[in-house]
Amino acid sequence: MATSDPNYAVPALDKALDILEFLADQGGGVGQGELADAVGRTPSQVFRVLQRLERRGWIVRERPSGLYLLSTRMLDLAHRQPRLRGLIALAIGPMRSLTEEVHQSCNLSVLDAGRVRVIAQAESPADFGFRVRVGAEFPLETPAGQVLTEGAPLGYLRQDDSLQPGITDLVAPVVDASGVAIAAITVPYIATSYSGLPIAAVLRAVTATGRTVSALVRGD
Structure with missing residues (x-):
């Protein structure tokens, strides 16, 4: 009853x-x-x-x-949401192009219950690099969390990773039609002999990728 x-x-x-x-x-x-x-x-x-x-x-x-x-069933279930599926589908192509250009990995993250959740990853074509597992979650104090909660007035955020020494997070927002950052594209930059570009050039490429995905999300 x-x-x-x-x-x-x-x-x-x-x-x-x-x-x-x-x-x-x-x-x-x-x-x-x-x-x-x-x-x-x-x-x-x-x-x-x-x-x-x-x-x-x-x-x-x-x-x-x-x-x-x-x-990973919970993550798989979340990915069945049309909004997340659509976002990943729009972002993954530009993300792969970014990794090919800069020889660094990149990931896509969103806010999830007061945390930052990685929902997609594009691997670096280099033999050595740093990657973040899809499904991993991080506190809001991380660079991606700051971009998702506070925005990025310059169009990007460059900041040393507080959780992983030697990594510099290069983050660009994915902004929807209302001007809200709905996702963040992050390159966890690590300087190695495989690094094809200096960090300043990688930052420009990340920022451009963020703008590209934002335009796709808005349907520009």
Whole structure:
């Protein structure tokens, strides 16, 4: 029977969501006992939930350690949103052209629940470089986060990466018709013998790519 009580509890769903949220914050696999402690349940209470989440593909269990990890299913589900699919489809071509020009990788990120989420990546054609995993998330204080929350009055932001020494983030906004930065294109620039261009030239190329993708988004 349906209920109109907004506080109506669904214990099994609460357990599943608690587990997914906890795993999302972990840097590696987690055992059943640790998971149970983290979500305030007994191992027997989380056992069936873990089985079901694994069967549905939301989590994976490493063999032979038996540790649980969050799968990429949530990211795959997010990519099924028409808005994100369309944005990635418009951006990926210019991003690949950018990497071919500057011999550095680049990524596309958006705001996601108060964090910066990488939704697309274009690899550098060079034999050596730096890349960011699709699905990775970062705090708003990062250069991409600053561009997404505060904009980029100069059309770009150049700033040392506070999380990775030796990397300089070169970020350009993707701006929609209302003037809002809906995404950020970032080249995590690393100076190596494979670097085809000086950093100033790479920054100009990133800025131009941001303008190109912005024009595609607006339909200019």
